[in-house]
Amino acid sequence: MQKVVDSDVLIIGSPTYYYDVGGHLKNFIDRSYSLYHDRNLAGRKGVAVAVHASKGADRTIQTIVGFLNTREFVSLGSVTGVGYEKGDLLKDQRAIADARKVGDKILRILKPNRD
Numbered sequence: 001m002q003k004v005v006d007s008d009v010l011i012i013g014s015p016t017y018y019y020d021v022g023g024h025l026k027n028f029i030d031r032s033y034s035l036y037h038d039r040n041l042a043g044r045k046g047v048a049v050a051v052h053a054s055k056g057a058d059r060t061i062q063t064i065v066g067f068l069n070t071r072e073f074v075s076l077g078s079v080t081g082v083g084y085e086k087g088d089l090l091k092d093q094r095a096i097a098d099a100r101k102v103g104d105k106i107l108r109i110l111k112p113n114r115d
């Protein structure tokens with residue numbers, strides 16, 4: 001939790017399990033409730049990432065974005081892609097393009113004066 005509080009940008013991702021986030025991430029989301037009460041996370045930047053074999057990543061993203069929204073993060077976007085066999089994601093051109101877009105936004109935040 002302290003690492004989350006100290007972060008500039010929180011990239012939060014999960015495989016899709018039964019059309020939603022995996023249990024570890026759900027536990028993290030649920031147990032972070034105390035941070036919300038202190039408004040510790042308001043205004044921080046967040047990115048949602050999900051992989052799936054074939055379907056369900058949209059709801060995985062919805063769950064993560066729901067967490068980011070209720071904790072008052074500013075969303076920098078989301079990335080979904082096919083990640084089943086090793087190397088799948090690198091063949092997913094849309095996912096790569098979306099990841100580049102979000103990556104550029106993160107770089108602009110972390111290194112505002114770069115060329």
Ligand SMILES: Cc1cc2nc3c(=O)[nH]c(=O)nc-3n(C[C@H](O)[C@H](O)[C@H](O)COP(=O)(O)O)c2cc1C
Pocket residue numbers: 015016017018019020051052053054055056057083084
């Ligand atoms: C328990 C379980 C449930 C899954 N449910 C889905 C699903 O609903 N839709 C889908 O497209 N892929 C599903 N998958 C495939 C995973 O999203 C995919 O293989 C992912 O890369 C697994 O990540 P991991 O190796 O970190 O567990 C499921 C895999 C597991 C193990």
